[in-house]
Amino acid sequence: MKINPKEALQKLAAESAPFAKLFAHGSLSVEIYQPNKIDLQQPHTRDEVYVIISGKGEFINGAKRMTFAPGDFLFVPAGVTHRFENFSEDFATWVIFYGPEGGEQTNI
Numbered sequence: 001m002k003i004n005p006k007e008a009l010q011k012l013a014a015e016s017a018p019f020a021k022l023f024a025h026g027s028l029s030v031e032i033y034q035p036n037k038i039d040l041q042q043p044h045t046r047d048e049v050y051v052i053i054s055g056k057g058e059f060i061n062g063a064k065r066m067t068f069a070p071g072d073f074l075f076v077p078a079g080v081t082h083r084f085e086n087f088s089e090d091f092a093t094w095v096i097f098y099g100p101e102g103g104e105q106t107n108i
Contacts, residue, residue, distance in 0.1 A: 005053045008032040009092060019095065031095040039083040047103045048095060050074040055091025057084055078103030 003022050012020040012032050023030040027046075032053075035041075050059075052072045059068045061082045068074065068084075076082045079102070084091065098104075 003030070005032075005092065008094075009034070027098050027100065029097040031097075032092060033095045034092040035084065035087075039085065039087075041083060043079050043081050044076070044097065045078055045101045046097045047078050047099045048076050048097045050076070051094040051096070053092040053094060055088040057087030057091060059084055 001023060008020070008022055009032065011022065012018075012034060014020075018035045019031045019033040021029060021031050033050075050073070052068050052070050052074070054070055056067070056069045059066050059074055059082070061074065061076055062080045078099075084093075
């Protein structure tokens with residue numbers, strides 16, 4: 001299975017939402033996400049990973065604020081409030097959901 005960013009963005013352009021589901025296997029779900037000026041997402045019920053495709057901005061993850069750029073990997077545990085802010089117009093990211101509802105249990 002292979003999906004490149006250009007193909008994913010083309011599929012997203014046909015959607016009315018800022019995201020498009022591209023692949024699923026077991027508990028794994030892969031989407032592309034490209035909000036328009038404001039990120040309105042709410043906390044999710046499963047753990048998720050973002051891998052930034054393009055653009056720069058700031059990411060709020062719970063109480064933490066950090067900058068992001070292409071290639072960055074961002075992890076958000078299930079149920080944590082998060083959003084992208086002050087992002088450039090070309091911002092797009094892979095979104096990878098996995099694991100059970102409520103998130104994986106940590107071993108620490």
